[in-house]
Amino acid sequence: MSGIFTGAGVGPGDPELMTLKAVRAIEECSVIAIPVSDSTLVAPVYEQAGSEDGRNAAYLERCVxxxxxxxxxxxxxxxxxxxLPMPMIKEKERLKAIHDQDAAAVAKLLDEDKNVVFLTLGDPTVYSTCMYVHKRLKRAGYTTQIIPGIPSFCAAAARMDIPLVENRQELHVLPASYDIEESLNLPGTKVLMKAGRKMGEVKRLLGxxxxxxxxxxxxxMKNEKIYSGAQEIPEQAGYYSLLVVKEKQTGGRER
Structure with missing residues (x-):
């Protein structure tokens, strides 16, 4: 018998948007998995509650x-x-080795019959580092499950009091850290996620x-900012910046 690995979405930022199921999973688990993008963490580190050292406390503070x-x-x-080290790099072989290492560390806890909950912003199935560990454990035969969270693009549309799509409109969710020039020509609504580092390029393309x-x-979040038009968007923005790009309306008709 082994423990269960759960990828739990905590929603976009407001604790009140967490699901009851995610809260219950946390309350019933043995261990919480914390993704760390800081390059100072090079290998998984296990820590018992109440025994934080300064560096780990800093990791917790920065984990949204x-x-x-x-x-x-x-x-x-x-x-x-x-x-768990989850560096924000694009070297495939290095990332694979790191994710293998993370999954092995979690597997050891599952073998001890400990239930592990990996906390992830938004929803675990949308560009989440959680899934790198999840799929490795699932392939190895461990019991895994996913608890959905409110996706950031749904929360953003609600916050701006607008619909994402209506009638026959298409919805395209795009990682803005990659080349999006051709994708901006797609019909319907385009959601550009994680656009912060490429904001200057995104603004140029929109123009x-x-x-x-x-x-x-x-x-x-407490430092939330809303920009109602492309001209208002700054050249530099935070990592958790999400754009909603609507298709041009033609003919003066409501679509």
Whole structure:
């Protein structure tokens, strides 16, 4: 018998948007998995509750998903933790080795019959680092499950009080850190996620194509900012910046 690995979405930023199921999973688990993008963490580190050292405390403070979960369920802070390195790099072989290492560390805990909950911002199935560990454990025969969270683009549209799509409109979710020039020509609504580092390039493309956009930075968080047009969007923005690009309407008709 082994423990269960759960990828739990904590939603976009507001603790009140966490699901009851995610809260219950946290309260019933043995260990919480914390993704760490900081390059100072080079290997998984296990830590019992109440024994934080300074560096690990800094990891917790910077982990947005953990802070959201703690705001929804105080029991989050009473759980043992495993810190997993998840660097924001694009070298495939290096990433594979790191993710293999992370999965092996979690597997060891599952073999000890400990249930592990990996906290992830938004929804685990949408560009989540959680899935790199999840799919490895699933292939190895461990019991895995996913608890959905409110996706950031749904929360952003709600925050701006607009629909994402209507009638026959298409919805395209695009990682803005990659080449999106051709994708901007797609019909319907385009959601540009994680656009912060490429904001200057995104703004240039929007201007060239004469397309307008709205943006929410840090949706649902204390430092949330809303921009109602492409001209308002700054050249530099935070990592959690999401743009909604609507298709041009023609003929004066509501579509």
């Amino acid at each position: 998903a953990y802070q959201i979960a703690a705001g929804a369920s105080p029991e989050t802070t009473e759980k043992d933790r495993i810190y 060239e194509k004469e397309i307008d956009a709205v943006m929410v930075e840090n949706c649902g």
